[in-house]
Amino acid sequence: MQNQTTPNASIKCSVSNCAHHCEQSQHCCLSTIQVGTHEKNPTMCQCTDCESFKMR
Numbered sequence: 001m002q003n004q005t006t007p008n009a010s011i012k013c014s015v016s017n018c019a020h021h022c023e024q025s026q027h028c029c030l031s032t033i034q035v036g037t038h039e040k041n042p043t044m045c046q047c048t049d050c051e052s053f054k055m056r
């Protein structure tokens, strides 16, 4: 289990609904994340997803 109070300064994130979000500093608390896409041919940032998201 990750320490929820240790922000990863290399991963900024504003998704406060995620269980891995460090609310105090607006960073992710994971050491690495997986980014993917739900599109066949992604053309803009809205096509990409954080696949490490976990509902709080």
Ligand code: SF4
Pocket: 011, 012, 013, 014, 015, 018, 019, 020, 021, 022, 027, 028, 029, 030, 033, 050, 051, 052, 053, 054
């Ligand atoms: S797992 Fe993804 S969505 Fe969740 S806090 Fe980390 S970067 Fe943000």
